[in-house]
Amino acid sequence: MEIGVGPTEVHYVEHGTGRTVLVLHGAGVDHREAEACFEPAFDGVAGLRRIYPDLPGMGRTSAPETLRSADDVLDTLLDFADEVTGGTAYLLVGHSAGAYYAQAMAARRPARVAALALVCPLLPGLRDIPEHRVVVAGPGEIGDEVFRSYFVIHTPEMLERYERHVAPSAALVDQAALERIGERWELTPDHAPAYASPTLVVAGRLDSTVGYATACDLVDQYPHASLAVVDDAGHALPHEQPDLLRALLAEWLARVERSN
Template identity: 35%
Template sequence: MTTASDARPVPHVVRRGAGVPLLLVHGNGVDHRILLELDEVLADGWERLYVDLPGFGRTPGLPGRGGLSDLLDWLDGWVEDVVGRAPFAVVGNSMGGLLAAHLAARRGAQCLGAALLAPVVQTRHDVRTLPTAEVTRDPELLAGLDPADADEYAAVAVDQGPESWARFRRAVLPGLRAGDPQAMRRLGAAYELPAPDAAGLTGPTLVVTGRQDTIVGFADQWAWADGLARGTFAALDRAGHNVHLDQPATVAALLTAWAERVRAR
């Protein structure tokens, strides 16, 4: 479904709660369900808007090139549609973290704060600073899974086990199966966006990374976060790219403290 006026895809959005708008932006290859795991943590005082980006979940892909900068422009336009000039905050994960940081910098003081979970900082894979993989494997668990599911899970799970698998199956797998392959190929061919201007994020900013994240790492994020005026940085041990699924209790505590700072502005 697209709008008649400008052919911008109309997104699938899950809205929960009431209060200040809180936008939740997922990463590449998944959909909004990866962030629904945080809903109870963020329930107090927020209207949570979980959006499927174009080409993911139930939102049609972008027309034309469909690159990363096009996604950012689409996201900014969607925010204008649903929030206008009202204050809001944003949570972004992986690629969604990069988009959220750019959005916060673009919107300035209108964005009350940003929480970035394993955010992309370097879009070029060949220049990312990545740690050595350290994985605790569960061969018995993996042997009992569908081979395709086992491959997806084993690629990101640091401490494999039944509880970790249950979170992955609930939050990640549905989005992996729901994406538009053509839209993702177009995105991959134009996956270019500079690191956002850290100085442009004026509200409380939380950056949470995994010490064992072999997809985006943590060192590039630490160097970038040094430029934040009101930044909190955490690199969590025994956590990979899905840091909020690997260390849910610690991430929940960090998000709770961040939300309190944002509401206190």
């Protein structure tokens, strides 16, 4: 499906009916990765309408010249959320760069974001990023360099997930647009009060892209946050530890229900 948000045509897919869960993917991919990772956790949960958009410049979502910074992308995502939800409150999930935008969306519109889940979040001021280390190796070297640097579990199963849900999106990335936006990738600080709705922060101990130390700092910013730092998982944690992620999201959803 497509919906016009100002000059941007946002492509998205959705599943189910009920309360909206908006799921934002990371940089350099499209909705297919988020859908593959999070849909197994939400499918079967009654009363959830799951929406997976392609972020601007990725997948089938355009990135017009007017989008020149992360702040511009944030405004587009906020308007998209208003359009697809009709202004009602929604649950918000983000992975990597998607989590960076999700955090800002919750700060900007706390009354609209009923709950927030941040998985391997990209954040300013990253520190203590570990060296990439493979913890499970298959028979011989498998996959391309991108796979081997993204995953810490190198098995045929993980390679199949990469080749099916991650690699195909590379050809659809508008590199010029991402470079243009990336020149101003840090969002303008929002000095809003602490976001007080149910929050989940999940980080991979072996994440050599964003690390886990900065994600741990978020606990002090969110009064109702649960934090999980997962061993044997890197930036591809949603692929590598799906059962644990499903359990953490189930607990998050239970807190959302209790908060209503």
